[in-house]
Amino acid sequence: MPDVVIVGSVALDNVKTPFGKAENALGGSATYASVAASYFAKPGIVAVVGNDFPKKHVELLKRKKVDVSGLEFASGKTFRWEGFYEFDLNQAHTVSTELNVFSDFNPVLPQKYRNAKYLFLGNISPALQLSVLNQMKKRPRLVVSDTMDYYIGKDPEAVKQVIKKVDIGLMNEGEARQLFKTPNLISAAKQIISLDSEYAIIKKGEHGAIMLSKKGFFAAPGFPLENVVDPTGSGDSFAGAFIGFLAKSGNLNEKNFRKAIIYASTVASFNAEDFSLGKLANLSRTEIEGRVKRFRELVRF
Amino acid sequence: MPDVVIVGSVALDNVKTPFGKAENALGGSATYASVAASYFAKPGIVAVVGNDFPKKHVELLKRKKVDVSGLEFASGKTFRWEGFYEFDLNQAHTVSTELNVFSDFNPVLPQKYRNAKYLFLGNISPALQLSVLNQMKKRPRLVVSDTMDYYIGKDPEAVKQVIKKVDIGLMNEGEARQLFKTPNLISAAKQIISLDSEYAIIKKGEHGAIMLSKKGFFAAPGFPLENVVDPTGSGDSFAGAFIGFLAKSGNLNEKNFRKAIIYASTVASFNAEDFSLGKLANLSRTEIEGRVKRFRELVRF
Numbered sequence: 285m286p287d288v289v290i291v292g293s294v295a296l297d298n299v300k301t302p303f304g305k306a307e308n309a310l311g312g313s314a315t316y317a318s319v320a321a322s323y324f325a326k327p328g329i330v331a332v333v334g335n336d337f338p339k340k341h342v343e344l345l346k347r348k349k350v351d352v353s354g355l356e357f358a359s360g361k362t363f364r365w366e367g368f369y370e371f372d373l374n375q376a377h378t379v380s381t382e383l384n385v386f387s388d389f390n391p392v393l394p395q396k397y398r399n400a401k402y403l404f405l406g407n408i409s410p411a412l413q414l415s416v417l418n419q420m421k422k423r424p425r426l427v428v429s430d431t432m433d434y435y436i437g438k439d440p441e442a443v444k445q446v447i448k449k450v451d452i453g454l455m456n457e458g459e460a461r462q463l464f465k466t467p468n469l470i471s472a473a474k475q476i477i478s479l480d481s482e483y484a485i486i487k488k489g490e491h492g493a494i495m496l497s498k499k500g501f502f503a504a505p506g507f508p509l510e511n512v513v514d515p516t517g518s519g520d521s522f523a524g525a526f527i528g529f530l531a532k533s534g535n536l537n538e539k540n541f542r543k544a545i546i547y548a549s550t551v552a553s554f555n556a557e558d559f560s561l562g563k564l565a566n567l568s569r570t571e572i573e574g575r576v577k578r579f580r581e582l583v584r585f
Numbered sequence: 586m587p588d589v590v591i592v593g594s595v596a597l598d599n600v601k602t603p604f605g606k607a608e609n610a611l612g613g614s615a616t617y618a619s620v621a622a623s624y625f626a627k628p629g630i631v632a633v634v635g636n637d638f639p640k641k642h643v644e645l646l647k648r649k650k651v652d653v654s655g656l657e658f659a660s661g662k663t664f665r666w667e668g669f670y671e672f673d674l675n676q677a678h679t680v681s682t683e684l685n686v687f688s689d690f691n692p693v694l695p696q697k698y699r700n701a702k703y704l705f706l707g708n709i710s711p712a713l714q715l716s717v718l719n720q721m722k723k724r725p726r727l728v729v730s731d732t733m734d735y736y737i738g739k740d741p742e743a744v745k746q747v748i749k750k751v752d753i754g755l756m757n758e759g760e761a762r763q764l765f766k767t768p769n770l771i772s773a774a775k776q777i778i779s780l781d782s783e784y785a786i787i788k789k790g791e792h793g794a795i796m797l798s799k800k801g802f803f804a805a806p807g808f809p810l811e812n813v814v815d816p817t818g819s820g821d822s823f824a825g826a827f828i829g830f831l832a833k834s835g836n837l838n839e840k841n842f843r844k845a846i847i848y849a850s851t852v853a854s855f856n857a858e859d860f861s862l863g864k865l866a867n868l869s870r871t872e873i874e875g876r877v878k879r880f881r882e883l884v885r886f
């Protein structure tokens with residue numbers, strides 16, 4: 285039985301950055317999040333792929349001990365994203381998005397997923413996020429939601445309805461500004477909290493992440509990376525490592541949330557050092573712990 | 586005798602932000618830096634104003650115990666800057682810059698300034714920054730330089746020559762990217778160090794600041810501000826508080842530099858809460874210490 289259920293997209297990506305390119309590469313929010321979570325816990329993935337999806341990618345997930353019984357194989361083509369980054373690696377430019385089998389995705393959770401205590405609602409539509417939440421037999425101990433600009437543009441109220449139902453509303457800086465129509469991230473975070481989300485976490489890419497709760501404020505810098513190769517999936521890796529770390533420790537107080545954010549930032553920083561899951565799928569716990577230690581040193585004063 | 590000499594501009598600003606406006610308001614890099622430094626040390630200002638410069642502004646500097654014997658009164662008009670900010674308060678938009686008396690500025694240090702142990706070379710031309718440095722009788726214990734996009738665009742090599750001569754090359758994120766033609770701030774900071782600057786400090790506005798030395802890396806988040814009113818002068822306030830703090834403590838090891846960055850970020854954050862020097866000139870040490878304490882809490886994990 286997986287202890288963390290992760291729903292989102294599994295994709296085949298074409299990505300170009302100033303440092304190279306990847307074609308037909310494994311991608312998607314659920315992929316990055318579940319592999320990141322696998323360093324801490326036993327994730328189960330809920331997603332859909334087409335019959336063109338290479339077996340080797342399923343093998344990779346299995347090798348990382350990701351439960352794939354929630355991965356649906358539909359007839360048709362796998363979701364495809366093509367994009368590029370210029371020298372400002374904070375900004376992804378989309379060339380094309382082909383939803384393919386993802387457009388009719390109706391996630392159905394395997395029975396053994398329905399008792400999981402940790403649930404990450406990755407970037408699928410708000411309606412499907414709620415449908416997944418409702419399939420759980422018991423309210424999980426911790427539910428984290430993410431979203432994306434597309435769903436905010438389409439129906440911001442639906443996105444807010446999801447945030448109301450979860451414990452942690454997670455999103456990136458641009459999404460937070462867009463959803464709450466404010467340039468001020470502290471104000472956006474306060475609005476997430478006021479939606480009855482217990483914690484607000486805003487991811488800021490190279491600038492790290494902030495967390496607001498009723499108790500206080502936490503700011504983590506980004507890990508200083510000189511060789512960013514491809515940031516695709518780093519936000520999803522952050523989310524997966526965050527919930528995976530919490531599932532492993534089982535401790536849901538604010539102090540441990542802070543620690544989880546540092547682990548999440550660490551895993552996300554590794555992900556940006558190679559295309560696709562080139563680096564993310566090949567980490568060791570020693571590497572992760574080493575970078576977390578460097579994190580401690582770099583904020584000390 | 587002042588213990589910190591601060592050279593830069595003194596200006597009259599017209600500023601509009603989404604939260605209001607200020608007209609003919611006191612501004613300029615040397616103004617913000619010297620008032621920020623005054624909370625820790627005795628700054629002496631080196632700058633030029635015209636005969637239209639209101640006496641009350643000189644009184645304000647005197648009230649903050651800023652030595653004004655290096656403030657030259659030239660015949661003509663004071664340097665004027667007009668600009669505005671939209672909802673993205675990280676980005677200043679210049680409407681007009683009238684150099685006026687600043688265009689012929691040739692800083693001459695009063696004799697009593699020439700033995701100061703701390704020197705901040707604010708944003709005047711690289712040639713004038715070097716002229717000021719050369720007027721010091723003895724090499725100061727610590728020289729910090731700032732710059733701005735205008736001088737980088739005009740003559741990047743001259744800006745680099747100044748960085749070679751100083752101990753700390755300080756600049757903001759956009760300037761660092763522009764000077765070293767890289768989107769990567771860690772790479773830019775390494776290039777500052779390779780110019781024989783002992784420390785590189787890059788200011789990132791709401792995202793805080795980073796410091797690189799041969800010994801290590803430090804990252805400070807921005808203080809979480811919900812009510813940013815006008816960020817004008819916050820970078821200069823950062824620089825002034827930074828060197829003022831170090832002048833007061835006299836301790837120039839890396840550990841104390843980290844502390845100085847936190848004090849600098851704290852003073853800079855107050856500055857952004859009002860137009861002109863409305864807030865900056867009216868702080869108490871208790872307020873500053875209180876916010877520094879909150880800084881400690883917000884990075885702890």
